[in-house]
Amino acid sequence: MKQLIKTITKKDFSTFVNMLIKDGSYDVVGVQAKGKRYVFDLLESAEELRLDYDVTILPPKKYFLPQYEMLLKFSLQKPFERKETIADIPRIIIGVHPYDIIALQQTDRHYLDQQQDTFYKKRRENTIIIGIDIQNVSERSFAASMKTNTTESGFDLLLTDIGSTYAVTIGSEKGNNLLKKYATMKDASSTDLNKIKAARIAVLKEYKQKVKIEKKDWSPLLVANYNHAIWEEHADVCMECSSCTMVCPTCFCYDVKDEVSLNLQQGNRTRTWDGCMLKDFTKVGSGEVFRDEVKERYRHRFFRKGNYLPERYGFVACVGCGRCGSACLPDIADPCNLINELAHFTSEDDTDRYFIKEENEVLEKGIIHVPRSATIKKITPFNELDSLFEIELDDKKPLGHKPGQFVEVSVFGYGEAPFGISTPPGNTPIFEIMVRQVGNVTKKLCALQPGDKVGIRGPLGNGFDVKSFEGKTLLFTSGGTGMVPMRSIINHVLDSKQRDKFKEIIILYGAKRPKEITFMDDVDRWKKIHNVQCELTVDRCEASECWGGCTGLITTLFPKIQADKLDSKNTIAVVIGPPVMYKYVIKCLQTLGIPDDNIYVSLERRMKCGVAKCGHCQINGIYVCKEGPVFNYGKLKQLPEAF
Amino acid sequence: MKQKPRVAVFDFADCEGCELEIADLEEEILDLIEIADIVSFREVMKEHSDSYDIAIVEGSIMRPMDEKRLRSIRSRAKILIALGACATMGGVNKIRNQWMPDEVKNEVYGTANLKGNELFDVFQTKALNEVVPVDYYIYGCPIDRDEFKSVITAIALGKKPDIPRYPVCVECKKNENICQFELGAFCLGPITRAGCKAICPTHNSPCEGCRGLIKKADTECVKEVLERYKLSYEDIRRRCTMYNYGRKECSYDE
Numbered sequence: 001m002k003q004l005i006k007t008i009t010k011k012d013f014s015t016f017v018n019m020l021i022k023d024g025s026y027d028v029v030g031v032q033a034k035g036k037r038y039v040f041d042l043l044e045s046a047e048e049l050r051l052d053y054d055v056t057i058l059p060p061k062k063y064f065l066p067q068y069e070m071l072l073k074f075s076l077q078k079p080f081e082r083k084e085t086i087a088d089i090p091r092i093i094i095g096v097h098p099y100d101i102i103a104l105q106q107t108d109r110h111y112l113d114q115q116q117d118t119f120y121k122k123r124r125e126n127t128i129i130i131g132i133d134i135q136n137v138s139e140r141s142f143a144a145s146m147k148t149n150t151t152e153s154g155f156d157l158l159l160t161d162i163g164s165t166y167a168v169t170i171g172s173e174k175g176n177n178l179l180k181k182y183a184t185m186k187d188a189s190s191t192d193l194n195k196i197k198a199a200r201i202a203v204l205k206e207y208k209q210k211v212k213i214e215k216k217d218w219s220p221l222l223v224a225n226y227n228h229a230i231w232e233e234h235a236d237v238c239m240e241c242s243s244c245t246m247v248c249p250t251c252f253c254y255d256v257k258d259e260v261s262l263n264l265q266q267g268n269r270t271r272t273w274d275g276c277m278l279k280d281f282t283k284v285g286s287g288e289v290f291r292d293e294v295k296e297r298y299r300h301r302f303f304r305k306g307n308y309l310p311e312r313y314g315f316v317a318c319v320g321c322g323r324c325g326s327a328c329l330p331d332i333a334d335p336c337n338l339i340n341e342l343a344h345f346t347s348e349d350d351t352d353r354y355f356i357k358e359e360n361e362v363l364e365k366g367i368i369h370v371p372r373s374a375t376i377k378k379i380t381p382f383n384e385l386d387s388l389f390e391i392e393l394d395d396k397k398p399l400g401h402k403p404g405q406f407v408e409v410s411v412f413g414y415g416e417a418p419f420g421i422s423t424p425p426g427n428t429p430i431f432e433i434m435v436r437q438v439g440n441v442t443k444k445l446c447a448l449q450p451g452d453k454v455g456i457r458g459p460l461g462n463g464f465d466v467k468s469f470e471g472k473t474l475l476f477t478s479g480g481t482g483m484v485p486m487r488s489i490i491n492h493v494l495d496s497k498q499r500d501k502f503k504e505i506i507i508l509y510g511a512k513r514p515k516e517i518t519f520m521d522d523v524d525r526w527k528k529i530h531n532v533q534c535e536l537t538v539d540r541c542e543a544s545e546c547w548g549g550c551t552g553l554i555t556t557l558f559p560k561i562q563a564d565k566l567d568s569k570n571t572i573a574v575v576i577g578p579p580v581m582y583k584y585v586i587k588c589l590q591t592l593g594i595p596d597d598n599i600y601v602s603l604e605r606r607m608k609c610g611v612a613k614c615g616h617c618q619i620n621g622i623y624v625c626k627e628g629p630v631f632n633y634g635k636l637k638q639l640p641e642a643f
Numbered sequence: 644m645k646q647k648p649r650v651a652v653f654d655f656a657d658c659e660g661c662e663l664e665i666a667d668l669e670e671e672i673l674d675l676i677e678i679a680d681i682v683s684f685r686e687v688m689k690e691h692s693d694s695y696d697i698a699i700v701e702g703s704i705m706r707p708m709d710e711k712r713l714r715s716i717r718s719r720a721k722i723l724i725a726l727g728a729c730a731t732m733g734g735v736n737k738i739r740n741q742w743m744p745d746e747v748k749n750e751v752y753g754t755a756n757l758k759g760n761e762l763f764d765v766f767q768t769k770a771l772n773e774v775v776p777v778d779y780y781i782y783g784c785p786i787d788r789d790e791f792k793s794v795i796t797a798i799a800l801g802k803k804p805d806i807p808r809y810p811v812c813v814e815c816k817k818n819e820n821i822c823q824f825e826l827g828a829f830c831l832g833p834i835t836r837a838g839c840k841a842i843c844p845t846h847n848s849p850c851e852g853c854r855g856l857i858k859k860a861d862t863e864c865v866k867e868v869l870e871r872y873k874l875s876y877e878d879i880r881r882r883c884t885m886y887n888y889g890r891k892e893c894s895y896d897e
Binding site for chain 1: 675800801803809812819820821824
C-alpha cells in the first residue's frame, strides 16, 4: 500500500506539538535531554523536544508495560473483593525511532496472542505513535544490520528530517485525523520523496557496529554453539545485575507481588519488570532454582533473542538499539559482539536441536490476571505438611479441565501459586488440589478454614490427551506430590465409562516415608480393581513408623511389573514426580522397551502468570505453563534444560 | 478481636535516623497503631513498658553493657527485628574495627582517665546478630519506609518478607538514571542489595553499599569492571569500608 506523505515546516510542527499539549485530552510525551543522554518524558512545550537524539536510556516500552503496574486492588477485610485497575490515559509519544517501533510490534506478538494481556492492549489502543527516522546513530547501535533502522509500519505518523521541513508519512487514520485537526501541511513533492530516501541512506555510514552474519543465521549459529566455552568465559565476569534486560526494548518478563496497606485493610497486586539474569528468576516455592549457574542465565538471554523467539514467532528479538551494550559494565551483553565472536569459531556441537513448540487451545477468555472467586469446601490433612483441599467455584460453572492441567490459586495479600488438579474431569464446579506447605501462599492456605474464599485462575496449561491413549496399556509412575495430577488421570481412565477403552493399567507410586503417602483411600481402591496392578514403595521408614510394604526408591518397583502383560510398543507410560526422579525412571522404562514417544511427563517450574507472559517457567524456548506442564518425552528430551 | 501485638523500639550506637523514618510515617502511624500497640519508643513517646512481643532495635553493639541490654531485650521479645545498617550489619560503626579499641580510645580521648567507666569500656563493633539471634532484617542507612511497611505487614500476615537479593542496578535502571560509571563516578550499586529504590544514584550520588554487599568485592566481575573504568582495588576497598568493613557478602537467607 502506498502511504500518504505530507510535509510540514519545523516551525509548524512545533505549533502542532504545542496544540496537542494544549488540547489536554492526551498525555504528550516526547524525547528530551537528560544530561548527556535522552529520555522519553512528558512534554511541557515543543521546545523540549530533541528529535536529533541518538537513543533513549529506556525504550518507550515503559508506556505499555510500566516498571510498576497495579493489576488489581483487593480487600483483606471482605471475603473476596477485587477490582481490576486498567489505566486509561490516551497518550501521544513523539520521536520513537524505527527500531523501538519494531520492538513494540514484536511485543504485540507476545502480549496480544490468544491469551491477550488486557492492560497492554488497552495502552496500545490508547497511544498514538509519532515516529522519527534516525538522524544520529548511537555508538553501540547496530540497527542497520538488523534492518530495523527504518520501518514502514507500526506508527501513526513518521517524521523524516529533510532540512527546514519534516516529511510526514501517514501510517494510520488516527494519525491522519490528528494532522488534519492541528497541523498545516503540504503534499510532499517528488523532490521531498527523494530527500527522504537520501536522509535514510546518509545515516547508514554512521553505524560503527555491524553484525557479520544475517539475522536468519543467528538461530543455527546459537544452536550449534549451545555448549560453547564462550558462555562460561563471559559469565565469569557477569555482574548478574540484569541491566541488559532492564533497558531492552524486547524484554518483557515480569514478576507479580501483593502489597498490603499498613493497617492490613487493603492491598494491590502489582507487576514489575523482572530479569532472567537474576538468580531468583526461576526459583520455585520449594526452593529449587532451575537456572542456577550464571552461565545458564547468560546463555538463556541470548538464546531467547536469537533462537527461542525466532522459532516461536519468526523474528530475531533484538532490534540492534545497542542499549544493553552501553548499560553492561563488563561489556558482555552486546548481541552484536557476541554473535560476531561466535561467528569466528567453527561449530563445536552440530547436533540439530529442535526447540519444540506446541500450541494448546486456550480455554479461558477474559482478563488474564484476574482470578474468579471460589470457596474452600473441605480441608483434609494427609500429614503435617500436605492437605487435600476441596474447592468450589462461586459462579458454579464447571472448571472444565483435562487431567494434567493446573490452576493458579490466589490468597490476597500473599500472592498466587500453581497447583495440579487432582480430580478427574467432570461437569462440576468442584475440584481438589493438594497443598504442601512450602511458601507464603501454601502456608496461608493451610491456615484457612472451610467457607473461606480464594481466587482461581484456570484451568491452565496443556493436559493429557487421554483419547490418544485408548487401546493401550497404561503405566503410571509417580513420586511424591506427582501423585496429585496423576490421581486425576488414573481416576479418569478407571471411570466405569472409560475403563473398557484401555488395556492393563499399572500404577507405581513412591513416597519418601510412609506418612508422606497421599490418597491412600484411592490406592486401596485401585488395588482391588481387576486388571489393575498397583505397587507402592517408600524411600525409608523410621523405626517409629508402621510400614509393611516395599522399601526403596521408585525404581525398585519396576521388576514387579508382570512383564508378560506388558506389550511395550503398545504401552503408554506417564511419569510425574520430583525433578531428580525422571532420569532414573525413564531409564527403567527404556529397559522395558517402551519407546520415548510413548512416554509422557509433567514438569514443575515457576509458573507465575500461567499464560506464557512473565517468562519464569521457560525451559529453553518452551513455556511450561502453556506448552506444558504435560510433555511428550520423545520431544522434550531434545531440550537441554528439561531434565 | 485478637489482641494487638505489643511493639517496643530501642536503640544502641546509632544516629536514630531509622527510628526517625518510622516517626516520619506521619498519618500512616495511625495505620500502624491499628495493628500494633507501641509500648516503648523513646524517640517519640515518654511512656515505657518492659512487656512487649516485638522488639525493633536500631544501632550497633559497642560495649559489654550494650550486650547485656540487648540480651535482656531478646529474652523479653518473641520477635526481634534489626533496624537499619548499624543493627543489621554494624554499618558505619564498624569503620573503627580497623583499629584495636585501645588505639581508638587513645586517638579520641588521649590521656583522659577512663578507667572503670563502663560507658567507655568498648570492644570491637558488633551487629545485633553477632550477639543474639535476629528474626528479621530491615536494611539501609536510613531504612526505606516502604520496606519497613512491607516487613511489618509481612510479619503481621505471617509471611516471609520479600527482601530483594538482586543489586541496586535493577531499581536504578527502572528509574532511568544515567549510570554513575558513565558519569565518571564509582558506584557500589552493582554489588549492593536493592530495596532502596536506588535513591542515591537517582539523586546523582553513587551507591555507598548501605544495604550490604550481595557479591564479594574481589570477584572476577568486579575486577573486570574496576579495570575497565581505571579504578583500583584500593578504591573499592575504601568505599566498602564505609558500611561493609570486615563483612563478607550477605548470606542468602539473612
